[in-house]
Amino acid sequence: MTDGGGLRLTGLVKAYGPVRAVEGVDLDVPAGELVTVVGPSGSGKSTMLRLIAGLERPDAGMVAVGGQDLRDVPPHRRSVAMVFQDYALYPHLTVRENIMFGLRVRKVPKGEARRQAGAAAERLGIADLLDRYPDQASGGQRQRVALARALVRSPAVYLLDEPLVSLDAQLRLSTRADLLALHRQIGSTTLHVTHDQAEAMTMGDRVVVMDAGRIRQAGPPQEVYDAPADTFVAGFLGSPPMNLVPGGGVLGGAAGGTVGVRPEDLALDPAGPIEATVDAVETLGSEAVLLTRCPDGLRLAVRTPPRLSLRPGDTVRLRFDPDRLHRFDAAGRRV
Ligand SMILES: Nc1ncnc2c1ncn2[C@@H]1O[C@H](COP(=O)(O)OP(=O)(O)OP(=O)(O)O)[C@@H](O)[C@H]1O
16 A cells, blocks of 8 residues: 555646647546546646646646655656557567666665566566567557556556556457456556547546546436436536537426437337437347437437337437426536
8 A cells, every 4th residue: 555645636727739638637536546537638638647647737726745845856856657558668678678767766775676677577467578679569458568567667657648548448348347456456546548449437436537638527427327428428427418408398398598408318119208219220249239319410329229120210209207307507507
């Protein structure tokens, strides 16, 4: 357990010329918490991590780890390790040398650095690769090398920038489980950026949803899913995302606001109040997603059991449970 390794971001701002990459981020991550960070491309996720790692200087605001303001602490002296999506391994160094690199920079004696690199490699199941070069390892193995390199630094805070993105689906699933097990063992504060809905929902104690440099909502994944703070979050989390109907339309009036319903909260029912035409049927094995269109052009996604005999062009009727509707005001905020 790393003690006192909580992370606090206060009023963090970073612009690149006219681009406001991070626009006033406040975030408090207690020691040991794993937070997943999601948001569209360009919403400032990587920039936030780079500010924490010290690879960028904030224009305003503060990064603190364990209560210490890191303003004047250079990257290599921060108790923070970042793992990049492309692993950022040195191709001319062996796996062992890559893992040792950060320790050597910190003047850890060579013998001790070798020992620690060996132990980290053992832990991640890559001990037999220590004398190979990164291009002699598979994507999943390189991923583990990058993790081992972060691990030997025993940082208070881990920053993972889409570390699983280049792995195939199966490897991704097993590496996700390994990452979680590792986090449980070492219990360090972790920020994990991902584009993957399943990772966002399952990996973190909390999920942080970012848009345009700001945090739109932060909370336990199920809570954010069940009660999105605004239409942006509602339309971002979930696959397919929530159906949002401006004005309420077929879901019932909402003067000036928007009414939303999750695809799983719509059901086929011959007596249902909504008539729609099937545009497409996406069969996913364990379930199907119907993409439908109402006479007024409104599109509604419906999650259903698989093995439907419906085809594009068929007419269906849909029902919804009024208790499962989400209401948002004219500014898009949950009411
Ligand atoms: N070094 C840079 N110079 C100029 N603009 C940058 C720089 N780095 C990031 N930006 C801009 O800042 C904004 C936020 O970028 P950032 O990489 O943080 O987003 P992101 O959420 O991590 O995106 P992605 O999911 O695509 O990785 C984008 O508009 C991006 O173009």
